[in-house]
Amino acid sequence: MSALSVAFKDIQIFLKDRGALFQLFLLPLVFIVAYSAVTASFETEEQDQRIPLPVVDLDGGREAKTLLDGLDRAGGVQVELIDEKDATQMLEENEIARLLTIPEDFTEGISEGRTVTLRLVSHPDASLEKTEAVRLVVEGVAQDMALESQILASLQQMGEMQANAPPEYQEAFAVEKIVAQAQSQFDRSQDRPLVTIEQTVPGQESEKEELPSTAEVAVPGFTVLFVFLTAQATARSFYDEKKIGSFRRLMAAPISKASLLAGKVVPNFITALIQTAIIFAFGAFGLSLLGFTPVKLGNDPVALVIAVLLIALCSSALGVVIAALARTESQIGGLSTLILWGLGTLGGSIIPYFILENMLGPIPMALPHYWANRALDDIMVRGMMLADVSLALIMLLGFTLVFFLVGLWRFDFD
Template sequence: MSIVKEFLLLKRDLGGLIILFIMPLVLVITVTVIQDSSFKTVSNTKIPILLVDYDNGSVSKTVFDNLEKNQLFTVITQIDNKPITEEVARENVYKGKFQLAIVIPKNLSVDLQAKVDQNVENIVSKMGFTDSVAKPEKQKIIQQKEVKLYFDPAVQLSFKNSVMNAIDKMISQIETKSIYTTFQNQLGEENTKFDQTSFITFKEIIPKINNKEVLPNSVQHNVPAWTLFAIFFIVIPLSINIVKEKSQGTFVRLLTNPTSNLIVIIGKTITYSVICMIQFYMMVAVAIFLFPHIGLPPLNIEGHLFLMSVVALFSGFAAIGFGILLGTVANTQEQSAPFGATSVIILAAIGGVWVPVFVMPKMMQIIAKSSPMNWGLEAFYDVLLRNVSFVEIIPKISLLFLFFIITTSIALFYDKKKRTV
C-alpha cells in the first residue's frame, strides 16, 4: 500500500511526471547532436579562414595547397575581389566574422632556402666535400620568420591548439623537404632520391568485442552521462513529496499506523526505482531507434544491456537515498527544490558528466572520486566502452549502494531524533 500511495502521488502530478521523462530525452538528444561533430574526423561544415600571402613563393603555395586539401577549412584570399591585407584580416577576425587568419611573411620562401643553404654548406664543408683552398665567404645573417595567426577571441583554446599544431607540422615538413633538396644539389647527386615519407608513424589500436572493432562515438559518451544526470534529478520530486507529506499532515497519519518508518522508505525506494528504470530504458530506446533517423550513430548495447541495467538500478538507489535525506531535512518546498537542483548540478559537474575528470585540476580530481555520479558514470563506461565483467563493476555499484544505505540511515536517524525531541 505504501508503493500504491507513492504512485497515486505521482499520478496526481501528471505535468511533473511528463517533465521527468520528456526533459531528459530532450537533453540527451540536444547535447549529443551538438557534440557529435567533435567525434567525427570529417565534418560536412567547412570553417572559412583568411590567408594573407606576402611571400608568393613555394612555401606559401604549399601552405595554401595543404589547407585546401584539408576538408575542415575553406581558404579565402580575397574579399570584394581584392587581395586581403593583414589589417583587413585582423579587423574581420577580431569582429568575429572569421575564426582564423594566417599571415605569411614576405620573402619566407627565399629566406628559408637561404638559411637551409647556409646550414647545409656548413655541414658539407666540415665533412671535407668543399674546396679547402677557396676562401670562405662571410655568411649573411638571416632573421627568423614568423607566420602570424589571428584568432577570433571567442574561439575555444582547443581549436587554437589544434590549428597551431597543424601549421607547425606543415612548416616543419616544408623545412625538411628543403634540407633534403639542398643536400642533393650540394652533393651533385641530382638523380638521388630521398625517401621523405615519415619513418615513425602512429596507429591507434582499437579495442575489439567479438572480433569487431568498437570505435567510441558521441552517443556512447553522452547517453550514459545524461541518463545518470536524469536519474539523479528524481531527487527533486522525491524530496518535494516528502516535504508535502510533512506539511499536509500525511506523514503524521502514516506514523499512527502499526508499521515502522522503514516500510514507508521502502515503498518510496521501490516506486522511484521503477521510475529510474523507465527513464533509463526510454533513453536507451531513443539512442537505438531515433538517433539513426537524425544523423547520429545508434547506441550499440550488444551484450551490455543487463549490466547497464544493473548500473542504472544502483545509480537510482543512490539518487533515491539522497532525495530521501534531502526531503527529511528540508522543512519547505522552497528549501528542497532549489537545493536539490543545485546539488545535482554540482555533483554532475564534479563527477565528470560535463567535463572529463582527467582534465580537471589535481584537487578536483580527488574531489570527483567522492561524487556518486562519478561512480555511476565510470561503471557505465566500464560496461559500454571497456567491456568489463560483472565482477569488475562490483566495487563501483557497491559504493552506490553504500551511499544509499548511509543517506537513508541518516534520514531515519534524523527523523527519529526530531520526533523524540
C-alpha cells in the same frame, strides 16, 4: 506488505501528476536531442576546419620547403612549424595530437633519388580518423613531389643526353621514347616511392581512446542526471506527506519506520528504472529516426543492469538525505537544485567526465554522479565487462549505503 502499500499509493499519486510525468520521462529525451543537435553542429563546423599539423623541419632545405608548401596548398591540414625541443613534450602532454618530422637529409635524399622517410607521430588519444586523414594528405603531397622530382630529373637527364648525342642517335629521343621514359619513372615511383611515411603512436600499449559521439555522451550523461533528479521527487513526497498530515496518520498506524521509509523509496526506484529504460530505448532506436547516431548498450547486459539498479538505488538514498535535511518546500527545491544539478555538472553528466578530469583533477571522483557516469560510459561506450567496471559499481554501492545511513540518522520522524 505495508511498504508495498505505501509504494503503490505513491505510484497512484505520481501517475496523476502530469507535470511530474513530463519532467521525469519526456524532459530527458528533449535534453538528449537538444544536446546532440547542438554539439553535432559544433562537430560539423569543426570538420570544416583544417586539421592542425605541427611540423618539425630538421632539413630546412629546398625540398622540405616544397613539401610544406604542398601540404598547405593541399588543404585539409594547417601546417604549424614548431621547435624540435618543445615538440616531444607537447606531444606527451597532449597539447598537440600529432607531429610530422622532416628528416635532416630530406632535400639531399630527394635530390639523389634515394628514399627518405617522413615521421608522423600521434598521441594515443588522438582521433584515428583525423590522423589517417593527415597521413593521406602528407602521403599524397610527398608522392606528388617525389614523382615530379623524378620525372623532371629523368627529363633533364634525357635532355642532356640528347644535346650531346650525334645526329644519327637523335631518333632515340623521339617523343614516344620520352613518354615511355616518363611512364617508367612514374611506375618506379609507385613501386619504390622516394618518400615514405613512418607512422607511430608512443605508448602504443595504452589503447587508443576514441572520443565518443555526441549521442554516446548525451545518453548516459543525461540518464545519470535525470535518474538522480528523481531524488527530488522522493524528498518532495516525504515533505508532502508531512505537509498534509498523513505522515502523522501513518506514524499512528502499526507500520514500522523502516517499512514506511522503504515504501517511500520504492516508487522512486521504480520510476528511475522506467526512466532509464525509456532513455536507453530512445537512445538505441529513437535517435536514428531523428537523424542522430544511435547509441549502443555495450557488450555486457548484466553489467548494465547492475549499474542501472545501483544508480537508481543511490538516487533513492540521496532523496532520503534531502528529505532529512530540508524542512520546507523551498529548502527542498533549493537543496535539490544545488545538490542534484551541481553534482550532475561536476560529476560529468553534462560535460563528459574525461574532460572534467583534465579541468578539476580528482574532485569529480568524490561524487556519485562521476562513478555512475563512468560505469555507464565504460559499459556502453567502451564495451567493458562487469569485472572492468567493478570499481565504479562498488563506489556507487558505497555512496548508496552512506546516503541511507545519513538519511535515517537525520530524518525527523516527529
